[in-house]
Amino acid sequence: MQKHSMWSFRFSTASLVLIPAAVGINYIGKLIAGLLKLPLWLDSIGTILASMLAGPIIGALSGAINNIIYGLTVDPISFIYGITSIAIGLAAGVLFYKGWISSLSKAAAAGLIVGLVAAVVSTPINVSFWGGQTGNVWGDALFAVILAKTDSVWLASFLDELVVDVPDKLLVVLISYCIFRGLPQNIVQLYSNNKLETLD
Template sequence: MKTKSMWSFRLSTAALVLIPIAIGINYIGKTIAAGLKLPLWLDSLGTILSSMLAGPIVGGLSGIINNIIYGITLDPVSTVYAITSGVIGIVVGALAYKGWVNNFAKALLLGLVVGAIAATVSTPLNMIFWEGQTGNVWGDALYAYILSQNGPIWLASFLDSIVVDLPDKLISVLLCFFIFKGLPKNVKRLYQNNQRFEEL
């Protein structure tokens, strides 16, 4: 048996299989949220869970590939945010590896950190491609209000992102935390670093 780094691209068979499963979860979550016009994205559940299980590389790949597929098939806007999804996967995977999913309090903090990072990464993308808006009806309403009060566009754009990203990522991380904690130990062992791996 070999031991691999958290940042290794040498992935176990179980980790490789997890990527399309995570993409499917993301895809379904985002489709449901969009269809119901929820004030959430729900497009990171698979990314976050796969990051907790298999680390930042698997989580990052899951997020990036998901956004590309969703962008090609349903919503071209999503392709741009492959960057944000990749960062979410990397951050969750790295912090989970460091013990941030050991208990509820740490998972709560992880959700807040991920939400803040997602909004920070997405804001310049929103400003470059969509005049600062997110496309979420709730966030864009706040964006319009801030501008109507002569607020700066960067602040309106950031608040547009944070008002959706913070609760979305917090809820997503906590849901995945409970799923992760509820998984049988033999399932978690499939993704431990001492498993045999294959070259990606």
Template sequence: MKVQRLWSIKLSSATLVLIPAAVGINYLAKALAEGLKLPVWLGSIGTFLASMLAGPIAGAISGFINNVIYGLTLSPISTVYALTSIGIGLSVGVLFRLGWFSSVKKVLLAALVIAFISAIISTPLNVYFWAGQTGNAWGDAIFAALVAHHTPVFLASFVDEFVLDIIDKIVVAYLAYVIYRRLPNKLINFFQDESHA
């Protein structure tokens, strides 16, 4: 696969419709997860799908826009993690195009890689803005326990973030995988043709 094809994005009318649709999916899923106090965020389902259909750049744009809009409307904290969403969109798109979403077993490996990338990007943000916490009660309980046992804040924050990211990204990766496989072949082929044009 040529490098330019891997990173290509054609801003066709279909892609321009896909991005806001992905943002909407992210927004609703994240709001639902927060409202139900779930131990996952679910706010990257649309990002995954956009990356899988139209490539890493489309996914990164979708994730970034969602974090900004979500931050302006429901949770200001979300805006800070626009950088994380860019990283998620790029990594999903690259891994997808390299064949990491071609089987159930590979999806699990992809989810673990994406969770690690997400945690690497988010941890310094957590430490800088929130003294190491994630804002998720489940993860922050882990953070508090680790700090109480004299674990360095940065490491405790990474563990807090990574544990949540593993759960979240596995759930999201499999949801996106199932949705993608149920999409009409005509739609999938259309986006593949666009990216190879």
């Protein structure tokens, strides 16, 4: 029952309204991280929140649309990483439905898993387009060290991505969990009811 509703393509009005809200949250987070030159992305809070409320499909759509808009308005590089955003939305949605984001400690564990997923998906993109680097100062410094010691672009690129993605997604999932817990119960119930209706 739960699995069927999790992958439903019957979008409710509430779910469709959630997408632009999630995109807005993602966009603002990414802008703040960029302006403050933080060693994190902070661009998937909306994606993960949408996945928790409305399921992995809505979360993945929110992430992909955010990358398209950011790519059109700020940085064209963002287009390519839409694949990573989709993976983040799907992973967070599945983890939530499996009960992995039901407490602070579980949310932290889920953040580590989502970070690992993001790093695995992003590494081939980084290698294909940027020689393995992420453009993040901290990650690229590690990339240079690992590459010099091992001569492995793939290992250096993966660790470059991992040291940024894991703390980023850990923080983002914890923030999303706290926002979710703070939402009025009638809003959470609205999405729960919609998910159940898709099974009728």
